[in-house]
Amino acid sequence: SKLEMFIDELPDMPKIQGFRMLKTSPKPKSLMIGMFKKKWKFHRDLPPTPVFAYGASRRRATVPGPTIEALQGIDTYVTWKNFLPSKHILPWDPTIPTAIPATKTGIPTVVHLHGGMHEPANDGNANSWFTAGFKEKGPDWSKRTYHYNNNQQPGSLWYHDHAMGLTRVNLLAGLIGAYVIRHPEVEGPLELPHGDEFDRPLIVFDRSFRKHGSIYMNSTGNNPSIHPQWQPEYFGDVIIVNGKAWPKMTVRRRKYRLRIINASNARFFRFFFTNGLEFIHVASDSTYLEEPVVTNETLLAPSEIADVVVDFSKSETDEAVLANDAPYPYPSGDPVNGSNGKIMKFTIKKKREVDTWRVPDKLIQYPSPDLSSATQIRYIAMYEYTSDIDEPTHLYINGKPYEAPATETPKAGTSEIWNVINLTEDNHPMHIHLALFTVLDQTELVKAEEFKACMSKMNDAIKCQISKHARGKKLRVAAHEKGWKNVYKMTPGYVTRILVRFSYIHSNTSYSFDPTGMPGYVYHCHVSNYIAFPFMFGGYIFKYKT
Ligand code: C2O
Secondary structure (H helix, E strand, O other): OOOOOOOOOOOOOOEEEEEEEEOOOOEEEEEEEEEEEEEEEOOOOOEEEEEEEOOOOOOOEEEOOOEEEEOOOOEEEEEEEEEEOOOOOOOOOOOOOOOOOOOOOOOOOOOOEEOOOHHHHOOOOOOOEOHHHHHEEEOOOOOOEEEEEOOOOEEEEEEEEOOOOOHHHHHHHEEEEEEEEEEEEHHHOOOOOOOOOEEEEEEEEEEEEOOOOOEEOOOOOOOOOOOOOOOOOOOOOEEEEOOEOOOOOOOOOEEEEEEEOOOOOOOOOOEEEOOOEEEEEEOOOOOEEEEEEEEEEEEEOOOOOOEEEHHHHHHOOOOOEEEOOEEEOOOOOEEEEEEEEEEEEEEEEOOOOOOOOOOOEEEEEEEEOHHHHHHEEEEEEEEEEEEEOOEEEEEEOHHHEEOOOEOOOOEOOOOEEEEEEEEEOOOOOEEEEEEEEEEEEEEEOEEEEEHHHHHHHHOOOOOHHHHHEEEEEEEEEOOOHHHOOOEEEEEOOEEEEEEEEEOHHOOOOOOOOOOOOOOEEEEEOOOOOOOOOOOOOEEEOOOOOO
């Protein structure tokens, strides 16, 4: 009994304005957004699925949650409230470092606004979790109401759970949503597709379901003697867009702006249209490109955002299926099949229209990367410790667990060059909180085995002569990914060099942060089974220099 594709209409998630209008001037606003357990229909023929959903109330809660629309420079305050029951709907693994309330009841949650630039207390640290009614709180919890000052460039962000050890199950249960920052004075003149009809977030993820509708998650570890339940990666066979399995949407023969967010735990998507329609990239992650870039396919790692315009007037057919051909795990796993190779279907109306939207030649100009401004060069190594049964048991950044003192201490407003060395077999999307970075180059490691052997003994890229090994072939960074990003695909067996700017957009805000405390911000692989997890989870302290 396979689910039929292209049955349900693509939903639009409810919108919540993160500002209020006083006469004609926008003012700060305080929101309450709850997390509720409820049932959600993912498909006409699938019984309702128990989920965790964000919303202004239980009735209005959705999967994904409401799209928060903020205005550049206008504060949005959100009190994230946990109304979840005492037990999780998914099996979680108590044998890995995990947020566990002392009373053993209640579900720890904490919200991170991905791509946001905020003080650390609002950043959703993995140990700032709380349970229903704020009954129990993690060691780094400090406040109920998060302050988002939206003091950054317009663009697409998303919010999601970030609780220690539970991120993967909380995301799978449905705790994700889109957050858009708009700046009418800057974006208006661009005349890109705009408004509810033509500008839409598409939140894409994969899930598996049992016959009776509940989310299926394998809870037997690949390596049960070490991690009884932990699976490095989750893959589902049903593709969900905005909360419906393989939905359909009827579009006019016009341009649409689609903010495509890969909210999967582990699945990469390489999107393409079956009728050859193109993607016109206008932004990547949260940041506009300086000029639009046209591609036929778009590779998106978990948590990456492709902000594209699709011109349906160019379609030679009346139907276009958005499809996917990325192997999973990426890049060397299984090829896609009939179900996970399809995303959704667009039906294009026949009638020709005058399109008032355009894609200008120039978008938004950013400071270009200035290599000479870098004050530090760092080496960030991702590698696996393997047991004798040849399954990865630990995946660490620089060989350090999350609880270890922070190793990176950049200063506000500075730039650094990070050499991210991926010694694992999979591509890891590395995300850095608070910072934006540009990808400079990717270079293959020669004699990688030798380097790995040295690293496993010395754990020091310079002593292991990284410069002798980073000599292989270079990968091209795609034109639409050359701007400022907050996550990028670290190719296995390669060194990816990035120029990181810490809070450059935000340099007029002063931070008062205790540099001796827990890490203010983190960087990590965004395969959600690693998030908020000592494996592949690094911490850095952001020091404010007066
Ligand atoms: Cu989108 Cu630390 O995460």
